[in-house]
Amino acid sequence: MRLAGKKALITGAARGIGLGCAKLMADHGCDVVITDIDVAEADRVAQQVSSHPAIELDVTSKLAWSAAIERAGDLMNGVNVLVNNAGIIIPGTVESLDEAGWDHTMNVDLKSVYLGCQAALPVLSRNAPASIINIASISSMIASANFAAYNAAKAGVHMLTKSVALHAARAYTDVRCNSVHPAFVDTDMVDQVTKTDDREVNRSKLARQIPLGRIATVDDVAWAVVYLASNESSFMTGSELKLDGGISTM
Template structure:
């Protein structure tokens, strides 16, 4: 722990487990205070409790938060102001995938995918920027996916939504720069990461988790599946002032897949 994020005030969505929990823990370890939010309020509270047990009371806070609801975004921003004293790091991590190719994907699932993966970032940035401006310099980190840059015939909704996150991040970055806000915005693009999502994938395909991991690893040039901290460490970099000259960019954490 080198306190790379000392003084940062961070809100992380989708923080009940997996990548979101890892982002919260790593940011807190590096000196940030963190508001963990998730539609699973109990899970978000558990994340905050783990951090406070490790780093001391008052390091992390939590609220239940439906990221598709603009009113709940207002409540989340208010909570950041009330509980942490402000906000200067926003990590839009909440996201889902949906099944189905272009012929079989249900339109309701398509809409839900965009609501959670894209519209949440629109609402979040729109609601958070006024408070972030008061506590600049700041950083917005949007978790996209390598699937936003490389397509698959089996996941059009996920591909399209994560590509939207990529381009939306660039537009937000340019807006903030043009208006001299001192707020940067970048996207992160992971490939397969060992989170509870893969447990569900293995169960849905009726195969052991280790068999799934081996299958996924064979698709990655580095031949292993990522760990949550492989992604969270990039979030720490983007949240910190070390990345002060980076905005409108994308970080690919894909083990080399996009190089092929």
């Protein structure tokens, strides 16, 4: 089992990429704790993939993070993998997006990663080898006029990952931090960036932008997370995995 002995806390795990990561990690022997702000849905997922109850987690709250890390550590007898997956997207240009939308995006997409890493590092260090995996986006590297806040937040995650990796390498032993950068992924979130209600038409239009001719599946991302959580990536830190079907090469 690739993840035997791994104990992971996953944020935003009630649906989408987080759910896919939880399922695949559990399939490969990882002990997982499901967290989400939607605790009812998180509980439903936890019953499928975990032997532990879900934890309600508002990723924008420092106190909530401290409680979640402590609780997950109690449930699993330690934590040695953190997957910072929770995220939102609020479309808008620098002129059309209001301040509330900007602040909410920054809090959920960027501040949450800062708070999660800060809360988890001491626990991870006591359970090393340990890995932090931050779900960023190819939007951290490729800009869009209509994703002003999302571009900025995910670019922040990209650089924060590198800063955390350097800090962890100096302050602790065998604690790594890397980021994953998907392009369009077949989840409900992708519907927020399309202009029609026809899911197949939307996905076909997005796929035509990708050199490989399709959008990513949730499993495409989850396999990358399994790799980064495993000892197979033990010499990898401060790096980014681009899962973009080649779009960033254009």
